[in-house]
Every structure is written in C-alpha cells, then in structure tokens.
Amino acid sequence: MLQKTPPGELYLSIQNLWKAFGSFLALKDISLEINEGEFICFLGPSGCGKTTLLRAIAGLDLQTKGTVMQDGKDVSNLPPSQRDFGIVFQSYALFPNLTIEKNIAFGLENTGRSKSDIAVRVNELLQLVGLPDQGKKYPAQLSGGQQQRIALARAIATNPGLLLLDEPLSALDAKVRVHLRHEIKELQRKLGVTTVMVTHDQEEALAMADRIVVMNHGVIEQVGSPTEIYREPANLFVADFIGEMNQIQSQVTKGGRLSVGEKTFACLSHKFNDGMPAIAAIRPEDIIPHEAGYLDTGGNRNCIDVTLDEMEFLGSFWRCRLSNERFGSSELIADFSINAVRRLELEEGRTMVIELPENRLMAFDVPETAA
Amino acid sequence: MSEISINPGTLPAGPDIKPKLSRDDILMRGSMIVIALYLVATLVLPLYTMLSKSFSTYRMELSQYEFQVSDDAGQFDGTILSGDALNEQIGAFSGTELSTGSDGRLSVTELFPDFSFRSPVMYQIRNTSDTGRFLVGSTLQDDTDWVMLDSNEFRRVQLRPVQSRGLDNFVNYFSTPALFNSIKNSLWISVLSTIVTVTLAFWFAYALNRSCMRFKGVFRLIAMAPILVPSLLPGIALVYLFGNQGMIKELLFGASIYGPIGIVIGSVFFTFPHAFLIISTALAISDARLYEAAASLRSTPWRTFWTVTIPGARYGLISAAFVVFNLVITDFGLPKVIGGQFNVLAVDIYKQVIGQQNFEMGAVVSVVLVIPAILAFAIDRMVQSKQVALLSARSVPYQPTPNRKADRIFLAYCCLIGLFIVGLLAVCQFAALIKFWPYDLSLSLKNYDFNKMDGGGWGSYINSIKLALLTAVIGTSVVFFGAYLVEKSNGFRTGRSIFQMFAMLPMAIPGMVLGLSYIFFFNSPSNPLNGIYGTMAILVICTVTHFYTVSHLTAVTALKQMDREFESVSSSLKQPTMKLFARVTVPVCLPAVLDISIYLFVNAMTTVSAVVFLYSPKTTLASIAVLNMDDAGDIAPAAAMGMMIFYTNAAARIIHLIASKGILKRTQAWRGR
Ligand SMILES: Nc1ncnc2c1ncn2[C@@H]1O[C@H](COP(=O)(O)OP(=O)(O)O)[C@@H](O)[C@H]1O
Numbered sequence A: 001m002l003q004k005t006p007p008g009e010l011y012l013s014i015q016n017l018w019k020a021f022g023s024f025l026a027l028k029d030i031s032l033e034i035n036e037g038e039f040i041c042f043l044g045p046s047g048c049g050k051t052t053l054l055r056a057i058a059g060l061d062l063q064t065k066g067t068v069m070q071d072g073k074d075v076s077n078l079p080p081s082q083r084d085f086g087i088v089f090q091s092y093a094l095f096p097n098l099t100i101e102k103n104i105a106f107g108l109e110n111t112g113r114s115k116s117d118i119a120v121r122v123n124e125l126l127q128l129v130g131l132p133d134q135g136k137k138y139p140a141q142l143s144g145g146q147q148q149r150i151a152l153a154r155a156i157a158t159n160p161g162l163l164l165l166d167e168p169l170s171a172l173d174a175k176v177r178v179h180l181r182h183e184i185k186e187l188q189r190k191l192g193v194t195t196v197m198v199t200h201d202q203e204e205a206l207a208m209a210d211r212i213v214v215m216n217h218g219v220i221e222q223v224g225s226p227t228e229i230y231r232e233p234a235n236l237f238v239a240d241f242i243g244e245m246n247q248i249q250s251q252v253t254k255g256g257r258l259s260v261g262e263k264t265f266a267c268l269s270h271k272f273n274d275g276m277p278a279i280a281a282i283r284p285e286d287i288i289p290h291e292a293g294y295l296d297t298g299g300n301r302n303c304i305d306v307t308l309d310e311m312e313f314l315g316s317f318w319r320c321r322l323s324n325e326r327f328g329s330s331e332l333i334a335d336f337s338i339n340a341v342r343r344l345e346l347e348e349g350r351t352m353v354i355e356l357p358e359n360r361l362m363a364f365d366v367p368e369t370a371a
Numbered sequence B: 001m002s003e004i005s006i007n008p009g010t011l012p013a014g015p016d017i018k019p020k021l022s023r024d025d026i027l028m029r030g031s032m033i034v035i036a037l038y039l040v041a042t043l044v045l046p047l048y049t050m051l052s053k054s055f056s057t058y059r060m061e062l063s064q065y066e067f068q069v070s071d072d073a074g075q076f077d078g079t080i081l082s083g084d085a086l087n088e089q090i091g092a093f094s095g096t097e098l099s100t101g102s103d104g105r106l107s108v109t110e111l112f113p114d115f116s117f118r119s120p121v122m123y124q125i126r127n128t129s130d131t132g133r134f135l136v137g138s139t140l141q142d143d144t145d146w147v148m149l150d151s152n153e154f155r156r157v158q159l160r161p162v163q164s165r166g167l168d169n170f171v172n173y174f175s176t177p178a179l180f181n182s183i184k185n186s187l188w189i190s191v192l193s194t195i196v197t198v199t200l201a202f203w204f205a206y207a208l209n210r211s212c213m214r215f216k217g218v219f220r221l222i223a224m225a226p227i228l229v230p231s232l233l234p235g236i237a238l239v240y241l242f243g244n245q246g247m248i249k250e251l252l253f254g255a256s257i258y259g260p261i262g263i264v265i266g267s268v269f270f271t272f273p274h275a276f277l278i279i280s281t282a283l284a285i286s287d288a289r290l291y292e293a294a295a296s297l298r299s300t301p302w303r304t305f306w307t308v309t310i311p312g313a314r315y316g317l318i319s320a321a322f323v324v325f326n327l328v329i330t331d332f333g334l335p336k337v338i339g340g341q342f343n344v345l346a347v348d349i350y351k352q353v354i355g356q357q358n359f360e361m362g363a364v365v366s367v368v369l370v371i372p373a374i375l376a377f378a379i380d381r382m383v384q385s386k387q388v389a390l391l392s393a394r395s396v397p398y399q400p401t402p403n404r405k406a407d408r409i410f411l412a413y414c415c416l417i418g419l420f421i422v423g424l425l426a427v428c429q430f431a432a433l434i435k436f437w438p439y440d441l442s443l444s445l446k447n448y449d450f451n452k453m454d455g456g457g458w459g460s461y462i463n464s465i466k467l468a469l470l471t472a473v474i475g476t477s478v479v480f481f482g483a484y485l486v487e488k489s490n491g492f493r494t495g496r497s498i499f500q501m502f503a504m505l506p507m508a509i510p511g512m513v514l515g516l517s518y519i520f521f522f523n524s525p526s527n528p529l530n531g532i533y534g535t536m537a538i539l540v541i542c543t544v545t546h547f548y549t550v551s552h553l554t555a556v557t558a559l560k561q562m563d564r565e566f567e568s569v570s571s572s573l574k575q576p577t578m579k580l581f582a583r584v585t586v587p588v589c590l591p592a593v594l595d596i597s598i599y600l601f602v603n604a605m606t607t608v609s610a611v612v613f614l615y616s617p618k619t620t621l622a623s624i625a626v627l628n629m630d631d632a633g634d635i636a637p638a639a640a641m642g643m644m645i646f647y648t649n650a651a652a653r654i655i656h657l658i659a660s661k662g663i664l665k666r667t668q669a670w671r672g673r
C-alpha cells in the first residue's frame, strides 16, 4: 500500500537557520519541519546549500544562527557525537584497511554489546543490504554499488533515529543508480527511519521522496510532495528546475487573463494585477494537439495555431517544436502521444492548432535578472 | 507552504551559535596546544632569546658605584668618591675597555693606585642605584647599602656590567671587516655552488628521465648516497685528494683546496641529491603532449628544449636553486673542515661562541645568517605551491625514445657524476683503512680504534644511534600526531593556522642558529627546563625541531589523501576519534610514517650544526666526533667514523625499504584489486 505523507509526529524542526562562510551566506533563514518516518529530499542545483544544511542538522558544521530540534530536544549547538543520526557520504568513506565486517561493526563497539552480539548484528545487516557473504572482503574489492550498501549498513547499524544521505547515488552509473534508488526506499520503509537525502537529481527526488525541499541560493523555494512540486510549482525557479516548462512573455489583462500579442488566454488564478508583465508557463505534456482549422469550428478555448517545426521520436511520445510569430523567437515544446500524432497525421512543416488548457496554464513573476 | 520566498539579505542580529565541544574536540585542541607549546618552547622562545641577546650590550657603569676610603687607623672621614670621578682622575680604563660581555668583570682595585692588600686601610663600597651590581668573592651585592671591607676582602671585589639594549653589537659587527667580510664570502660561495650543483643535477635528472640509457636504477641510488653522510665528509675526502699531501693535488696547479675551492666542490657533493630529487620530480611530471605538439611543429630538439623542457621544469629548477643555496649558506661542517682561512657566516658563529666566548656577537652573526636563509626559504615555498598546482593538472607522462648517440653521451655523463660521488666516498673508506698516509700504505683497522682518540670514541657512535632512534620514534610520533590534529580537528581555525606557521618555521632556521639559541634559552639558570641542558634529551628535542618541517609536510600530504569524512563518520557512530586514529589513520598512513622515521633517523645521524653547541662529554656524537677528530689532526679516524655513519644509514635505509615492501605486500588486499 502506498501512503502519501506519513502522518507521524514532528521529529525534526529547523527554525530560522542561517549559515555564513565569512561574508558569504550559504543558508538564509531556513525553517523546515520533518515528521517521524518521513523520507525528505533536499533538491537544488549544485552549490545551493543542500550539503551545508545537512551538515548543520548533523552538527558537522554548525549553523551560524538558528535552532535545530530533534525529537523534542534542542540540539542546536551539540557536537555530532551527542546527536542521534547515521550518515552516508557521496564517497562512502568506508575505512579502507578494515574488512566489511569491521566497517559495519565500527559503531557497535564500545556500546556494551558482546562480541557475539555484534557478530549477529553484522550478519543481520549484511543480510538486510543483500550482501550476506561479503563480510571478509575489503572495501576496494567490492563494486561501487556494493560499497554504497555497506556504507548504508554501517550508518544504520546502531538504529539511529535519523538517517542522513548526502548524494549517496551520484558516484554510481545510471543503471545501478536506478536499482539502488528502489532498494534504499524499500529499506527506509521497512525500518521506518526518518531520512533526509541530498540530491541534485530531480528524478531521484521525485521517485524517492515523501516530500521534496526545493532549494536555491541558500533559501527554500518550495516544500511539498513530488506531485505538488510538479503540478503546482510555487515559482518559476521550481517550475523550471523540475521537469520541463515552456515560458512565454505575457501581460496580465482584464479578468486576470494573460495576453500574448493580441491573443489572450485564461489561466489558473494568480496574484497579478491588470497590466503587469508575467510569464505564462505550461508543461510540454499538458499541451493538447488539434488538427488545423480547429479554431474555426467554434469554442473560445485557449487555442492558437502554430507551425510544427521539428519532431523527435522519444520512444513513448513525440517531442515537437512549435512556433508562432506571437511567441517571438522562442519555440514551444510539446509532447504528443503516438496516438495523437497518428490520428492528426502530424508531420514536420505542417500547421496545426494547440490548446493550452486553462487549468494547466500558470502565471509567474518575471525573473529580475531577465536579460 | 507555497509562499514565494523573498531573499533575505543579511544575518539577523544577536549572538552566533556557540558550539558545545565534545570530549574529542577538547582532547584534540588540548593536544594541539600541547604540541604548539612544545614548538614555542623549543623554537620560538629560544629564537626570541637569541634575538634579544643580539641587541644586548654590556657596559661597566662606573658612575653607579661610590666608595669611601679610611685612613690607616681605619677611620672614615666621610668623603664619598664616585667611581666615575676616580677613573677620570687616574685614567685606569678607556671607554672601549668598559664595554664588555654578559660575563664581564672588572677588578675594583685598579681604581685605587695606592691599593695594597696588606695595608690596614678599610674600604666602603655601595651601588648608587638598583641596577648596580658587584661581587664580593662570589656573593652578589645588588642593593644600595654600604658594604665595609678590609683591604684583603676589597681585593676580591669585582664590578659587574649593566645590560642595555641597542644596536651597538651590530655597529660593532659591521665595523669589523674580519666579520662582515664573511657575508660576501658566504654569499658568493653559495651562489657559485648553487649554479654548479643545479646545472649538474639538471643534466643528471634529464638523463635519467628523458633518455633510454642503461643502469638508471644504479645511478639513482648513487645520486642519493651523499644524503647518508655528514656534510663534512666530502671535505675529508678532498683533503686526502688535494691536501698538502694529496694523492692528486697536482691537478689544482698549486691552488689550495683549503678555501673556496674545497667548499664549493664539497657543497656540490652534499647538495647534489637534494637538487636531483626536486628537478627529477619536476621533469617527471611534465606533459608528453607538449612534446608531441613540438614534434608535429617540426621544432628542432634545441628549440624544444628551450621552449618546452626548461619552462616545464622551471619551478623545479628555481626551487632546487633556493634549497641548495640554503643548504650551502647554513652549512657548518664542510667549511669548518676545508675552509682554511676563508671565513663564512656559519663558522663565524662557532668561532665567536666556542672560540671567543662572545655570545652576543655569535647572536649577531646568527641574525645576519637567518636573513638570507629565511628569504631563500620563503621563495622556495612560494615556488613549491606553484609546482603543486602543476602536478594536479592532468598530464600524460613523457615516454623517452631510444637514441643511441644521445643515450651514450648521457651514460658517459652520468658515469662521471657517479665517479665523483662514489670516488669521494671511496677515498674516505680507503683513508680509513690504511695505516698512515702517505708513508705507510698497509691496511689496518687501527683507525677504528676510536677509543684512543679525541671525540668520545665508540661511545659517540652508540650515542648517535641512540639519538637517531629516539629522534625517529619520538619525532615521528609528535610530528604525525601534530599533523593529524591540525588537519582533522574541527573549527579552531586561528589555532590551526598558528600551528601551521610554527611547523614551517624550523626549515627557515639554520642549524647553527637553532643550536646557539638553545644555549641562550636552556642554559639560563632561570629556565625551569635548565635541567635538560647537557643531556641526551636536549639533543633529541633540538634534532626533532630542526627537522620538523619536512616531516610535517610529509605527514600532511599523506593525511590530505585520506577521505575528509572519516572523522565525521566516526563521530556519527559515537566512537572516539583516537580509536579512528589508531585503527584507520595510522595503518593507512604507515608508508608515510616510515618515510618520516627514516628521514629523521638519517638526519640525526649526520647532523652537526645544531648539536655542536649542545653535546656534553657524556653525549658526544659520531658526527661531532668526525669534526673533533679532524680538528685534532686525526683525519683518518675521522674518515673512518664518517664511513661508519654512512654504513649505518645505508643499513637503516635497506631495513626501511624491506619494511615498506613488507607493509605494501601485507596491505595489498585493501589497497585495491
Ligand atoms: N567550508 C566552506 N567555506 C566556504 N564556502 C563554503 C564552504 N562549504 C560550502 N561553501 C559554499 O556554500 C555554498 C553551498 O555549498 P554546499 O552546501 O556544499 O552546496 P550543495 O548544494 O552543492 O551541497 C557553495 O557556494 C559553497 O561554495
């Protein structure tokens, strides 16, 4: 049974967190709440502060200002050794001179467990990550994916309340990555451990997270479930960063409609006043194709005629580039199903009509730095 | 949740989060402070003491004393005479006679021409101010009370000088040609040796890296041999070859080996391996693609050499030049043995201190010597950081192609250099084994009967081994642990950069200067560490500090190759950092640890400059014995002892090699498939 957002109690709470490196602000006023058992992804372009935030949560690099509460306890200024978490790094940081067993057992020693208890637990963990008979080998003798699982086993060996993963998959090749994605998610669900994973790969975040925290330039742009983030991006950055998004310069006219040239479109409700410039945005797969002349047959929908400049077959759909002088030099990208292409007999160079459905057409702020 | 966020611009007011330190943090910072304090006590404070010594001048201030003289019946009439006035009256001392050293003493009776220790006349003397001091016998009077003495006691009154600060010592130095001429001598000797060594080493390294000649491995070994002997050993060999009864002294056409010629030839010998190593590294990393490009542009070999090879190796060449310059200008052993009447700075320090007991002037010469040494060091560091940047760039190693004629020329050249190095060593060994050059050439071991000579006998050799082992073990532990702390502890930025600075400092300080500053610092009765003076402990401490920098850099390089996140993982697993250090860091860095040990061992065996001021009759060393036996004219035993050092170091290196190979073999499993 798939569950959307686990309803668990508040486990980790970050309030007004700032991090400065000299005069450079890597994190600016971050506030975030994470529930028990949730799988959270920090997603954003490289250098936006994801790792910095993760390290602040772990206490590895203390924030400059702000509080971190874990399990009802203020841990803001505690060193890592006094917090409760396991961590996996992009490099895995496996101890090269210790066998797999010894690596996993490293955190179990000095905890009052007997030697035989430790051996039992190590075996259990090896079983759990699917490498039951590799315990005597050294890390260098395993593949990247196997090392990754060992790092994971070592991190969860002591049953921490919080699992932190910093780009755990980015050092692996694509196939292994997709496979491990599922395994990690599976494991997390089995253990129910609250997990925060850092990634710059949107696909990974969409596939794994219960909730995604989209970050940019040290601030949180949006927090939401994968579908929320995808369907209802809070701003142009999120819209653009996750999935693909067509962007058209437009102006808000009466009734909140968006005008492009003399053509106006109905769109989702927004905050703009009449006369303000805005970006009209729509995802390629939301554009509906119609045959040429569809406009004339009545219906005052968000339709516009376009020229089909280029078609590219991508297996399960066609990616099409569409132009209309009203859009200026920018082209629209639309993904049409194989069916629709066949039904409408679409081919390069033809004119056609497309519909931009009102409930999928969004209006966003014009970015300040628009050139 | 879907509010559009506005970029907040500035940090809010209020205090920053103060980290709560973990026990590991406290432990690591504490240890770092301890090692930093060690460096302060063994480096910074001694140097400071020495510097302040160089500005200390001592003068007899006669105006600070007042006297009363009784009549023959022992009655005083109350007339008070100032020392100043007395001196003016009778002109006992001139102005220059009154400036003196810290140990200066002035017999007070010189101010009283009528004085006779049998007369019944009584004397009173007092200081007029708190700074005045005089001795009655061995009791010091430093208050302003009158002291009454009969003439027999008065005879034993000695005035002590007043210390003041100023440039007098330097003025004195620069107005004495015999002293300041050494600056010129040292500089030109060093420059000349540098040019010769770097040129020779460059072609040697070039042959080994860029040609297909044979026996490269052998030549590499030979080139490194001089590192294993004290710098004064080539001097002894040169005496046998070109000295007054030299085997081939005709080759000098009457010129004397004692002086600049000998120093330059010997310097080339002992600095050659250093220059060779640096240049060889620089040549090894240069990019083959540049040569392919040059070849495709049909560049002549000569042109390629000047446009590709030399620019590619330029940082190596510059770095080698400054390292050699530094080695030569700070070296003491070689010019001591073969310098003759030719004065250089390092030997001047020794002569001032040991010969003339003029410690202040020794300090002045030290300050003068430190300046070029620090300059050369700073430039070398700058250049080396550039070289590192080159190293990290992706490049394709150059593969030489055979060229029969060129390979033969290179082989001949390398044979010449090899003959020079092996030849000097062989001469020493030969000298050590014959009875009495040049009169009795029969073989004998009598020169190894060190116990019959000056210099401490076989005990010196045993002491040297002790010193080398202790230095290797203690030094490696301190240096590696210190480097670990500075590389891997959290936060504490200022503390760490100060530590780094301290760790770099020893390399810039010439051994003679370090040794002399130890005298000033540790021999002072007010120093609580005074007890280690004259023991093995001070020799170990001095040697560790002297060779700290290179060891530290080796350790840092190895530690930088460790994953930065090991410590993070370990603390997230709530394990003490020291467990990680013992179980992971040290085992993984074992090759570097061994490198540091052998480096310290070899240098402790060969060092002369720093310890020459610090050994005591109980802690004489082999390298010092070479020096002292040579000084006493026992040149053959000196050569014999020098070769003992060579064989010991060679054996140590072989053991090191075997140990390293063994470790690599044992750890092959985890070092990769
Ligand atoms: N120790 C540091 N000193 C200075 N700047 C840093 C440091 N660590 C990170 N930064 C800067 O902070 C920003 C965020 O870094 P990071 O959190 O690593 O980004 P990412 O989102 O890729 O994980 C980057 O611009 C980076 O250059």
Ligand SMILES: [Mg+2]
Pocket (backbone or CB within 6 Å): A050, A051, A052, A167, A198
């Ligand atoms: Mg990152």
